[in-house]
Amino acid sequence: MQATDFLRSPRELDFSLGQTERAMTAFVDEDGSQPLANVYSLQDASCDRFNETTTESQRAPRAAFWRYANYVAKRAKADQQVIGASVTQLKPLQHGWQVHLSDGCRFSTRVVLLATGLTPHLYIPRPWHVWWQHLPQEQAHHAFQLDYANGDFKDANIAILGSSNVATWEAAIKLAEAGAKVTLLSRYSNPIERQLPFAPFWFQKEFIQSFSQLSWRERKRSLKKPRIPASAMPGMAARAKAIGVRVLHHARVQYATELWGKVQLSYKTTKGMQAERFDHLVATTGASPKLRNLPYLTDAARNYKAPIIVSGIARHYPILDDAGRWKNLPPIYPLGVHALTRAGHAANTLASATLYLPLLMRTILQDAGLTDATDVSTA
Ligand SMILES: Cc1cc2nc3c(=O)[nH]c(=O)nc-3n(C[C@H](O)[C@H](O)[C@H](O)COP(=O)(O)OP(=O)(O)OC[C@H]3O[C@@H](n4cnc5c(N)ncnc54)[C@H](O)[C@@H]3O)c2cc1C
Numbered sequence: 001m002q003a004t005d006f007l008r009s010p011r012e013l014d015f016s017l018g019q020t021e022r023a024m025t026a027f028v029d030e031d032g033s034q035p036l037a038n039v040y041s042l043q044d045a046s047c048d049r050f051n052e053t054t055t056e057s058q059r060a061p062r063a064a065f066w067r068y069a070n071y072v073a074k075r076a077k078a079d080q081q082v083i084g085a086s087v088t089q090l091k092p093l094q095h096g097w098q099v100h101l102s103d104g105c106r107f108s109t110r111v112v113l114l115a116t117g118l119t120p121h122l123y124i125p126r127p128w129h130v131w132w133q134h135l136p137q138e139q140a141h142h143a144f145q146l147d148y149a150n151g152d153f154k155d156a157n158i159a160i161l162g163s164s165n166v167a168t169w170e171a172a173i174k175l176a177e178a179g180a181k182v183t184l185l186s187r188y189s190n191p192i193e194r195q196l197p198f199a200p201f202w203f204q205k206e207f208i209q210s211f212s213q214l215s216w217r218e219r220k221r222s223l224k225k226p227r228i229p230a231s232a233m234p235g236m237a238a239r240a241k242a243i244g245v246r247v248l249h250h251a252r253v254q255y256a257t258e259l260w261g262k263v264q265l266s267y268k269t270t271k272g273m274q275a276e277r278f279d280h281l282v283a284t285t286g287a288s289p290k291l292r293n294l295p296y297l298t299d300a301a302r303n304y305k306a307p308i309i310v311s312g313i314a315r316h317y318p319i320l321d322d323a324g325r326w327k328n329l330p331p332i333y334p335l336g337v338h339a340l341t342r343a344g345h346a347a348n349t350l351a352s353a354t355l356y357l358p359l360l361m362r363t364i365l366q367d368a369g370l371t372d373a374t375d376v377s378t379a
Pocket of ligand 1: 008087119167170296336
């Protein structure tokens with residue numbers, strides 16, 4: 001989300017957890033201002049004409065939201081036990097896990113809550129695999145990993161390969177602002193611009209609660225119906241055009257190869273096949289979260305025969321049990337994007353942290369045998 005200027009989060013996605021003084025709208029910034037005071041509500045967003053009438057003052061600036069989240073963490077003292085290192089390996093122990101870190105340290109724990117987000121699961125379309133892997137790493141990027149602030153993109157000729165999702169337009173705008181000459185190739189005829197990517201009921205506590213009580217099969221069935229629409233924030237296409245981004249609609253990427261220090265991209269438009277050379281390609285093709293793609297858990301899953309497949313003949317067997325614990329392993333509870341089948345589309349948004357987690361944390365801790373549920377309180 002590093003390139004996002006504004007979030008799509010309505011005011012209900014705050015971290016108040018029952019305490020009004022911690023609400024997003026009450027947040028007072030360091031300079032005494034209240035940058036989140038007017039953020040729109042779910043009810044506002046459900047109005048058909050919301051996209052046309054909403055103004056910037058009703059949106060949540062990402063930087064202000066970040067400062068607000070840090071303020072809440074500090075207030076709850078959640079910032080006091082943070083280790084600044086990546087997990088490289090999770091090894092099952094008889095009663096828990098041994099956690100290996102990138103700085104060489106290790107420690108043991110009885111329970112793991114897995115909230116590693118989308119970045120370990122970057123998605124490149126399967127037909128691209130044959131050529132994408134042969135492109136020089138410094139010229140072929142995935143949008144979720146790109147460092148817009150520190151890269152040298154001035155005057156670079158950059159192609160953004162995407163559909164029409166939020167990252168496509170964000171990457172185009174950020175790179176153009178960094179001085180690059182940007183071409184955006186989109187398969188769609190027009191950008192789809194929506195304030196909320198899902199129907200508002202996916203952000204409501206009561207709905208998430210009743211959804212998570214359905215059987216696994218019923219949840220999977222209803223998740224198949226509302227697909228996540230490829231959509232960007234309102235006004236992004238206009239911002240991209242105003243800053244000089246060249247947009248090619250109906251453009252289908254076919255092939256790319258290194259040529260004389262650049263990358264030659266072949267793509268198909270309504271005018272037929274085209275070939276063009278760029279300094280960089282940026283894929284904004286999203287992520288495809290799968291538990292089996294976590295390198296630090298591969299050995300554990302294999303050695304303990306923990307289920308990792310949800311398609312084919314095993315599709316009727318969920319990986320997680322009713323408490324959200326990964327079957328056949330010591331206590332490990334995948335959250336965030338991996339909780340899609342438990343919390344529905346709420347798990348794909350900040351609603352996961354603000355609405356879904358408080359609902360389920362009690363059950364998780366009880367299931368893990370960590371505490372009597374009556375002892376559990378939310379910070
Ligand atoms: C471009 C974009 C725009 C979005 N806009 C919005 C929006 O406007 N509103 C909204 O509600 N949601 C938005 N979302 C979704 C929102 O970002 C996610 O729902 C939310 O961040 C998920 O939180 P999370 O804690 O599950 O994962 P993340 O926020 O991704 O956090 C995962 C963390 O785990 C860390 N990690 C990964 N691997 C390891 C490892 N091996 N060891 C240690 N740490 C690790 C990562 O570094 C990261 O800090 C957007 C997402 C994207 C990609």
